[in-house]
Amino acid sequence: MNWEEFMNLFASRWSRLLGTTMAGVGMLTATAVSASELTVWCWDPNFNIPAMTDAGARYTKDHPDTTFNVNNISQDDINQKLQTQLLAGVTDGLPDMVLIQDDNAQRFLQSFPGAFVPLSDSIDMTKFASYKVAAATYEGKSYSLPFDSGVGGLFYRSDYLEQAGYGADDLNDITWDQLIKIGTDVKEKTGHQLLSMDYNDDGMIIMMMQSTGQWYLKDGSEPNIVDNAALKASLEAFQKMAQAGLVKSITGWTDYTGSFTSGEVAAVPQGVWITGTIKSQPDQSGDWRVAPLPKLDGVDGATHYSNNGGSSWYVLASSEHTDEAVDFLKTVWAGDVDFYQGILVNQGAVGSLLAARDGDAYKASDDFFGGEPVWQNFSDWLSKVPSVNYGTFTPEARAAVQAQLPTIANGGNIDEALQAIDGQLRQQIQ
Amino acid sequence: MNFMIVRRAAVYLSLSIATFISIFPFYWMVVGATNESRDIVTGKSTIGTNLVANFQNLLAQVDLAQVFWNSAVVAIAATVLTLAVSSLAGYGFEIFRSRVRERIFQILLLLLSIPFAALMVPLFVMISRAHLSNTFTAVILPTVASIFIIFYFRQATKAFPGELRDAARVDGLKEWQIFLYVYLPSMRSTYAAATIIVFMTSWNNYLWPLIVLQTEDKKTITLVISSLTSAYTPDFGVILLSTVLATLPTLIIFFVLQRQFVQGMLGSVK
Numbered sequence: 001m002n003w004e005e006f007m008n009l010f011a012s013r014w015s016r017l018l019g020t021t022m023a024g025v026g027m028l029t030a031t032a033v034s035a036s037e038l039t040v041w042c043w044d045p046n047f048n049i050p051a052m053t054d055a056g057a058r059y060t061k062d063h064p065d066t067t068f069n070v071n072n073i074s075q076d077d078i079n080q081k082l083q084t085q086l087l088a089g090v091t092d093g094l095p096d097m098v099l100i101q102d103d104n105a106q107r108f109l110q111s112f113p114g115a116f117v118p119l120s121d122s123i124d125m126t127k128f129a130s131y132k133v134a135a136a137t138y139e140g141k142s143y144s145l146p147f148d149s150g151v152g153g154l155f156y157r158s159d160y161l162e163q164a165g166y167g168a169d170d171l172n173d174i175t176w177d178q179l180i181k182i183g184t185d186v187k188e189k190t191g192h193q194l195l196s197m198d199y200n201d202d203g204m205i206i207m208m209m210q211s212t213g214q215w216y217l218k219d220g221s222e223p224n225i226v227d228n229a230a231l232k233a234s235l236e237a238f239q240k241m242a243q244a245g246l247v248k249s250i251t252g253w254t255d256y257t258g259s260f261t262s263g264e265v266a267a268v269p270q271g272v273w274i275t276g277t278i279k280s281q282p283d284q285s286g287d288w289r290v291a292p293l294p295k296l297d298g299v300d301g302a303t304h305y306s307n308n309g310g311s312s313w314y315v316l317a318s319s320e321h322t323d324e325a326v327d328f329l330k331t332v333w334a335g336d337v338d339f340y341q342g343i344l345v346n347q348g349a350v351g352s353l354l355a356a357r358d359g360d361a362y363k364a365s366d367d368f369f370g371g372e373p374v375w376q377n378f379s380d381w382l383s384k385v386p387s388v389n390y391g392t393f394t395p396e397a398r399a400a401v402q403a404q405l406p407t408i409a410n411g412g413n414i415d416e417a418l419q420a421i422d423g424q425l426r427q428q429i430q
Numbered sequence: 431m432n433f434m435i436v437r438r439a440a441v442y443l444s445l446s447i448a449t450f451i452s453i454f455p456f457y458w459m460v461v462g463a464t465n466e467s468r469d470i471v472t473g474k475s476t477i478g479t480n481l482v483a484n485f486q487n488l489l490a491q492v493d494l495a496q497v498f499w500n501s502a503v504v505a506i507a508a509t510v511l512t513l514a515v516s517s518l519a520g521y522g523f524e525i526f527r528s529r530v531r532e533r534i535f536q537i538l539l540l541l542l543s544i545p546f547a548a549l550m551v552p553l554f555v556m557i558s559r560a561h562l563s564n565t566f567t568a569v570i571l572p573t574v575a576s577i578f579i580i581f582y583f584r585q586a587t588k589a590f591p592g593e594l595r596d597a598a599r600v601d602g603l604k605e606w607q608i609f610l611y612v613y614l615p616s617m618r619s620t621y622a623a624a625t626i627i628v629f630m631t632s633w634n635n636y637l638w639p640l641i642v643l644q645t646e647d648k649k650t651i652t653l654v655i656s657s658l659t660s661a662y663t664p665d666f667g668v669i670l671l672s673t674v675l676a677t678l679p680t681l682i683i684f685f686v687l688q689r690q691f692v693q694g695m696l697g698s699v700k
Contacts, residue, residue, distance in 0.1 A: 043660035045491065074660035077640055077653075084641050088551045090558040093644040254471040257663075277663065 038325055039069045040313075041078050042099035048147065048311070051343040052099075055332045058339055062331075066324050075101060086112045091318030096325050099147065101311045102135040103390040106220055108314075109138040110392055116143045117315040117322050123330050132352040134387035136312055144312035145329040146352035150271030151382040152207045152306045154179075154291040155278055157192070158370065160266040164189040171291035173304070176208070176237040179294045183246040183266070192266045194246035196259035199405040202398050203308045204269055208234035211306035212299050213386035216401070216425075220391025223429075225400075225422040233296045235414050242409035249409070269293055271308040272378050276348040285368045292381060305384040310352075344375065354383055393429045400424040459677070462670035470666040484667040491668070492654055493647075494675075500566070501633060501650040502679070508570045508632040513624055516576050517617075520583025521609060525595070535584070538577045546637065554641055564644040573632060579624055586620040586694075587613075622687040623694025630680045651676045 038056070042048040049070055056068030073081070078098060085094055086108075100108060109116065119125075120142035125133045128146045136144030156171065164186040171182070183194030197204055209215065214230035217223060225231060241247050248265055250256050260268050261281050268274060278288060292304035313333065315325045332339055333353070340356035343349040356362060357379035365373045403424060404417040462470045465478035488494065523535050553572055554563075562568040590613060598608045614621070636652040643649060649657075655676060658669050684691070 043657075044662050046661050046663065071646055072657045072660060074656050077656055077660075080637075081641060084551055084554055088554045088558065090555060090563070092558060093563050093642075258471065273662070 036066045036321060036324060037069050038066060038097060038319075038321055038328065039071065039095040040097045040099075041071050041073045041081075041095045043073060043075045043078065045072055047347050047349060048099055051147075051347050051349050052313075054342055054346075055328075055336075055339060058332050058336060059328045063324075063328075066321075066328065071095070079104065082108065086115050091316070094316050094318050096316060096319035096321050097329075098314050098316065099311050100144070100314055101309070102132065102144075103394040105136050105144060105312065105314075106138065106390055106394075107392045109136070109143055115317055117317050117319075117326060118143055119145055119315065119326065119329065122326050123334050127334055127353055127355060129352045129354060129382045129385060131307060131385040131387040132310065132312065135390055136314075144314055145333045146312045147333075147349075148273065148310050149350045149352050149378075149382050150273060150307045150309035151350065151378055151385055152211075152269065152271055152293050152308055153374075153378060153381065154267060154269045154293050155260075155274065156267040156289055156291060157263070157284075157287055158289045159287045160186055160190050160192050168289055168291070171289075173292070174294050175297045176294045177240075177297050179267075180237070180240055180244060180246065183241065184244055186266050187246060190266070192264065193248045194241065194265065195267045195269060196248040196250050196256055196265045198250055198252065198256055199409060200251070200402050201256075202401045202405065203271075205231070205234050205238060205401060205405075206398070207269060207271075207293065207306040207308050208237060208296055210386060210388050211293060211303050212296055212301045213303075213388060214301075215388035215390065215394075216397035217389065217391040217393060220389040221393065221429075223393075223397070223422055223425045225397075225425060226418050228418075230296060230299050230302075232414060232418065233299045235408055235417065237296065238405075239408050239411065239414065243411055247409065271310070272350045273309065273348070275374070279348075279368050286370055288369050289372060290369055290374050290377065292377075301386070303384065303386060305381045305386065307385050312352075350375070350378055350382070352382070354379070393425070396428040397421075397425050400428070459670050459673055462666060463674045465667055467664070467666045467668075470670070480667055481671070484665075484671045487665060487668045488671055491658070492672070496647060497649060497651050497654050498675075500648060501652075501676075504566050504569050504635075504639070504650060505629050505632040505679075507566070508573050509625055509629045511570065511574045512576050512579055512628045512632075513621060515574050516579035517583045517614075517621070517624070518609070519575070519580045520585075521587050521613060523580065524584045524587035524590075539581065542577045542581075550638070550641060553638075557642060563642060564648060566648070568642045569635070569639050569650075570632075572638065573628075573635070576628065579628060582624060582627075583620065586617060590617065619690040619693035621694075622690030626680075626684055626687055626691050629683050633676075633680055 040052055040056075042052055049072055052070050053068065056070065060067055078100070082094070082098065082100075085091065118141035120133075120137075123145065125142050129149060129151075132146035132149065133142050133144075136142050136146070154171065158168065161167070161170075161182070164182070166182055166185070171179075174182075179194070187193060195204075206216075209228070209230045212230040214228055215224060216228075216231070238247075248259055250259050257277050259265050260278065263284065268278065278284075293306055295304055296302045313329060315322055315329070319325060333351075337353070337355050337359045340351045340353055341359040341361035343351065344356075344359075344361045357376060362375040362379060363373065364375070365371045366375075400421045404412075404421055408414065408417050458475065461475055461477055463484060464481040465474055466480045466483075469478060469480075523531060557563055557568045557571075562571070594612055594616070595608055598612045603611065634652060635650075636656070639650050640653055640656070643653065651672070655669065655672050658664070658672060
C-alpha cells in the first residue's frame with residue numbers, strides 16, 4: 001500500500017466518522033460561493049488590492065454575472081499557502097487568481113508544472129514590457145499577466161545638486177563613476193551624502209546588474225557569480241561610493257524612507273514604486289527630479305534601464321472559472337488603457353502594458369518633479385529594460401550577496417567576496 | 431559591609447536591566463497604539479493622541495467582532511477539548527503503567543521533536559480529504575491530543591497521592607469516578623496552568639490556521655494581524671493597536687489564573 005492509498009483509507013474512515021457531522025459545514029461554505037465569483041489573493045490595501053478591485057468593477061459592469069472577491073493576504077502568507085496546498089495536491093482552498101512577486105515566480109512554475117494557466121495561449125504578450133513577460137516564461141509559455149513594474153530611475157534633489165553647480169543635463173547619460181564624482185562634490189558643498197542603503201538589501205546591486213542583462217544565475221539555476229563582470233562592476237561601484245563616504249548606511253525600511261523624506265540624502269536610485277513615498281512630503285515639491293539610472297563602466301551591454309521588484313497576476317489551473325478569469329485579464333488588464341490611467345493616478349501603479357503610455361495620465365507632467373513628464377520617461381525606460389532569467393534560486397543568491405555587502409563597503413577584496421558569495425550560494429542550492 | 435552594598439547594587443542593577451528588557455516591548459506596543467504611523471517610525475516613545483483614529487482605521491479594515499469571535503471559538507474549544515483528552519491520557523499513562531504503555535509514551539516524546547512544518551502537508555491532505563478544510567474543526571482537532579500537555583499531566587500526576595485513590599476505591603468509586611471526583615478537584619492548579627498554556631498556544635497559533643482557513647470570514651486574529659502588515663507602507667499605529675487587542679485575552683486569562691499557574695508549575699497538590 002503506498003502513501004496515497006494509505007491517506008485515502010485513513011481519510012475516508014475519518015470522514016465517515018467526522019464527515020457526517022462536520023462535512024455539512026464545509027459543504028455549506030462551498031455552495032455559498034456564487035457560480036461566477038472570482039477569488040483573488042493579493043497583499044497591499046493601498047496598491048494592488050484597490051487596483052484589482054477597480055479592474056474587477058470594470059469587468060462586472062459589462063459582465064454582471066462575474067463578481068470579484070479580493071482578499072488581503074500578505075506576500076509571505078500567500079507563498080506559504082500556495083506552496084502547502086500545491087504540495088498537498090489539494091486545490092479546494094486555492095483562489096482563482098493570485099499575485100506573485102516576479103523573482104519568486106519561476107520557483108512556483110518549475111516546482112508545480114500545470115498548476116497555472118499558460119496565459120500566452122490566449123493573450124498577446126508582446127503588448128507588455130518584454131522583461132516582465134520573460135520573468136514568467138517557462139518552457140516557451142508565459143504564465144503571468146504582468147502587473148506593476150519596478151522600472152528604475154535616479155530620483156535626486158535638484159536643489160542640492162544646484163548648490164554644487166550641477167544641472168539636470170549633468171545627470172543624463174552618465175556612468176556610476178561620474179555620479180560618484182558628482183556625489184563627492186555635493187557632499188563637499190552641501191554636506192549631504194549621495195544616497196542611503198541598507199546593507200541587508202541588495203536592491204541597488206541588482207538594479208546595476210540587471211541593467212546589463214546579467215543576473216545572479218545563469219539559465220535560472222547555475223550560479224553566475226565569479227565570472228559575472230556586471231556583478232563585479234556593480235560591487236566595485238558600490239565599494240567606491242561607500243569608501244568615498246557617499247553611502248549613508250541605514251537599517252530597515254523605515255530608516256531608509258526616512259533618510260530621503262527628511263531631506264538627508266541627495267539621491268534615491270530606486271524602482272518607480274518609490275515615487276509615492278518621495279511625494280509624501282509636499283513641502284519638497286519642485287525640489288526633486290528623476291534621471292535615468294547611471295550606466296555601469298566598462299561592461300558589455302550596459303544600459304540606463306533596469307528594474308527592482310514588481311509582481312504579476314496568475315490564474316490557477318484548479319480554478320473552476322479559468323475561462324472567465326482569462327477573459328477578465330485579457331479584457332481589462334491587457335486591453336483597457338483607461339484603467340491604467342486610473343491606477344496610475346490613484347495608486348501610483350505603473351503597469352506593464354506598453355500602450356498605457358498613450359493615456360492622459362501618463363502624458364501629464366508633474367510639478368513635484370519640476371514639471372517633468374516623469375511617467376512618459378518611466379514608460380520609455382520600461383520598454384527597454386533588459387530581460388533576465390530570475391530562475392529558482394534568486395532569494396538564496398540575494399542572501400549570499402547581502403552577507404558580503406558590509407565587508408565590501410568596508411573596503412574588502414571584491415574577488416574574495418565573489419568567491420564567498422559563490423560558495424554560500426552553491427551550498428544553499430545543493 | 432561595603433561588599434554587601436556593591437552586591438545588592440549589582441543585583442538590583444541586573445534585575446532592573448532584565449525588567450526593562452522584558453517590559454519595554456510591551457510599553458512600546460501600548461504607546462505605539464496611540465501614535466500615528468509616522469511618529470512611531472521616527473521613534474516617538476510617549477503616549478500620543480491617535481488612539482481613536484487608529485481604532486477607526488482598524489474597524490474600517492477589519493470586522494473586529496467576527497475576528498475575535500473566531501479566535502475565541504477556536505481557543506476556548508481547543509482548551510476545553512485538549513485539557514479533557516490530554517489530562518485523561520497523562521493520568522492514564524502514570525496510573526495504569528505497563529511496558530507497552532511506557533513504550534508508547536516514549537514514542538510520543540520522540541514525536542515531540544518533529545517540527546510541525548514537517549507534518550503540515552500530510553495533515554492538510556488528511557483534513558481536506560475529510561472535507562474539513564476551512565472549518566474551525568480543522569484548526570482545533572490536530573491540537574487536541576497535545577503530547578506536551580499529556581507529558582505535563584503525567585508529571586503532575588506523579589505527585590497525586592496513591593492513598594487518595596486507594597481510599598476512593600475502598601469507598602467503592604469506579605475508575606472514571608476517581609478521575610472526575612478525586613483527581614480533577616485536587617489538581618485544580620495543574621489544570622489552571624495547562625489552561626493558560628493551551629489557551630495561549632491556541633490563541634497565538636498562526637501557521638496551521640493560515641494553511642487550513644481559506645475565507646475572510648474565518649480568519650483568526652493572528653491571520654488578520656499578518657494581513658495588516660502586508661502593505662508596502664504599513665500603518666504601524668493600526669498594527670500595534672491590533673496587537674494590543676490580541677494580547678488582552680491572554681493577559682486576562684493569565685491574571686485570573688496567575689496564582690494557580692505558579693502553584694501548578696511548582697506541581698503542588700491541594
